[in-house]
Amino acid sequence: MSIVSPGRRRITLSDVARGCDVSRATVSLVLRGSPLVHSETRARVEAELKRQGYVYHRGAANLRRNVSTSVALVINDLSNPFFAEFAGGVDEALAAAGYVTLLGSTGESTERQRAVLASLLEHDPAGIILSPAEGSDGTQLRTLVGARTPVLVFNRQLDHDDRHGAWDFLALDNVRGAFLATEHLLARGHRRIAFFGGHRDSSSCRQRRDGYRAALAAAGIEAEPQWLVECAPTRLEAARQVGALFVRDPAPTAAVCYNDAVALGLIAGLTTRGRRAGDDFAVVGFDDIPEASVSAPPLTTIAVDPRARGRQAAELILQRLREPDAPARTTVAAVQLQVRASSDAPRSHTGDNA
């Protein structure tokens, strides 16, 4: 004879059925709002459900019905405000559609990404929204995920194409964003414009560089090799690399940055070197993270609206669940220039007359 702590045992359909003298089937029909149940019976069952504090066990129901009401969201890390906003948008749209969000973080490690995906897959998500860790391989991911679970890839292209047909892809318009940023600096009179930060092997960096080059080309300028400075996309690394911009004369008077973190690092590095961003050097960022609007000087940047991108990603995976057999699609999300006084000094202020 075992003693069960009060309230510890789960209340099931059977308990409720017993409590109001109907079958489990009838209670189930009431729960699912079936019109088959007599309204008086329904009322009795509903009273009993409430009386016993019944909680629906969606997992059991999903098992029986062979459906899933969760979507896995795998991102780099919530400490990055870009992904935090993105995740907020995903969760908002998924919750509105009746899905629950399963969270996973890779910390930009493909090894952790493997482990996180394997663990999440065991929870049977209906689909996966994946912002891949840098260096993720499409073929490997396909082996891990299989063909049963649709994946929406966000932000970063996978390294290898996939024999089974590509996954859906939500891309930022990196080319156009960098084009707009560069065009803005050109319009303010700059001619020697650097592209600062990021790694050449990241697809988003290559695309942003392409947009940058295209804007320069449209103005009849060819990017000089020393204007292209690589560094890890963090504030600290960017601050360390600032010197590379000024090794040769004439040095650039402005920089399009790979992202806002790099731009903030550049601003800090300029200060260290006795220069003032927005005063004698122009800086434009990419992403429009929350810090961009309160930095000193405020940062002109490319707004990506990560929260809206999150909602969009959720809509795309939900649509895929509705049409599992439609061909894979790439969606390119628009970006826009967010001008703020005054990280983007005009050339006249930089004391440059070359």
Added chain:
Amino acid sequence: MSIVSPGRRRITLSDVARGCDVSRATVSLVLRGSPLVHSETRARVEAELKRQGYVYHRGAANLRRNVSTSVALVINDLSNPFFAEFAGGVDEALAAAGYVTLLGSTGESTERQRAVLASLLEHDPAGIILSPAEGSDGTQLRTLVGARTPVLVFNRQLDHDDRHGAWDFLALDNVRGAFLATEHLLARGHRRIAFFGGHRDSSSCRQRRDGYRAALAAAGIEAEPQWLVECAPTRLEAARQVGALFVRDPAPTAAVCYNDAVALGLIAGLTTRGRRAGDDFAVVGFDDIPEASVSAPPLTTIAVDPRARGRQAAELILQRLREPDAPARTTVAAVQLQVRASSDAPRSHTGDNA
């Protein structure tokens, strides 16, 4: 005769068992690492698991075993960097312990909180980490959640105590934080120090005001009523309320702010009024959000380390799962003063000689 798309059907234990001529029981024992299985049989089964691309269905297993491997995390919103960091810490620690995080956002609405909790409970979380929406009622939450699922409350006290015995509570040391902030301004020579922002009916605001008053009292100062200015804890509202600080002469020369958002709003509002934070008015914040270090001027504030708090919250709920019957506990997390040049001008700079 229905045609199944290749790879759409789930591979189950039965498929694997059939594929290598053993019973489902044996496959299950292999999966769970039982020493009962002959090593040769084990090898055969493992090869077949891999060959068929088997994915464990943890939901089915958990149903049978009556356990859960998920924890629900309910917060205000991931757009708030404080909660994003907190969530990152929670997820990190839960993942390390083999749990998956179910995410839910309230947007500070108790109505949405009800709906989100009801939905998450249907997914049978082992426990819930809840940062309650403002105005959450403990009695109502108890009715909703029941006695089966342990809850760790974070950051904000619930409105009513609970007859069933309180839930675990992870609190920030708000009193001490505000005390440290106020003491710092006193040490810099200020005597007329305001407490700016927050709502009196929020428990964290009351506690921070208590710490502020205690520090003033220790210096023989009593807070004047007009030094206590309420406003919603957002940048925008704070900027709008700045005028209230200067309605009477002599006005305060410094302010302890309810949080960093309010502090940043105050800094902006001061600028609008032709004053300069850190130059002729001293500002101290609370939370140490990422913007605090890059604002102009950088913000001296109280560091709460939300990521560490997230890890701590996860540890506390995991411990509760291990000891369901231990008495409920309140844990107070330490906070510390983060001094940054130079939002915290000394009084001599404020031109105040009163």
Added chain:
DNA sequence: CTGAAAGCGCTTACAG
């Protein structure tokens, strides 16, 4: 060491 059988909490044809 391996297999047959019962059961977790639910749903859904099917019969009445």
Added chain:
DNA sequence: CTGAAAGCGCTTACAG
């Protein structure tokens, strides 16, 4: 309109 029965994918005593 209601109930008995089978089954979703797994686990676990129990028997052999």
